[in-house]
Amino acid sequence: MCKLRRAIGSSEMAKQLLLALNGERFNPYRKWQGPHWMLYSLAEIGFSEGDKRLLPLRQRVMDWMFAPVFLKSPSTVFVPDQPRRPRHCASMEGNTIWAQLVLGIVDEEHVPLLVDRLVAFQWPDGGWNCDKRPGAHTSSVQETLLPLRGLAYWYRATGDE
Secondary structure (H helix, E strand, C coil), X not given: CHHHHHHHHCCHHHHHHHHHHHCCCCCCCCCCCCHHHHHHHHHHCCCCCCCHHHHHHHHHHHHHHCCHHHHXXXXXXXXXXXXXXXXXXXXXXXXXXXXXXXXXCCCCCCHHHHHHHHXXXXXXXXXXXXXXXXXXXXXXXXXXXXXXXXXXXXXXXXXXX
16 A cells, blocks of 8 residues: 555656645635645545645645634625524535545644534534525535545544544
8 A cells, every 4th residue: 555655646646736836826725726625636646644745735724724714704604593504615624634634744733623613613403514595504415525524534533522
């Protein structure tokens, strides 16, 4: 398995993904191009664990996720009569937790805070939803799958419930 991960690390796909290290100029979440998606994609293809070159990408993602504006509209919306149903794309936290664990580059200070955020934003039915419409009353399968994967990996790695 280690030999395969090393081969993946030198693959053309990994090299293209690592170009983000040369000066990311996009919003960290820009679909398939920002650091958030680079780390996610590298984890998906089985990139080697603990590669220190990924730390600047990780830092850019964490700076973005912990900026005060990240939890404000339009990224996060609280509907006045539905305080237990925050509208937030929890897949972002889920992907970040999962990718950092898979890549072996966990930010020990901030990832637990992302876990806490996911738990705090969980809807009464057990999922998450980023649908800003007040009529949304149930969680979204798509918006729930990725946070659950991140939390499952977190639990497996730490035993933290």
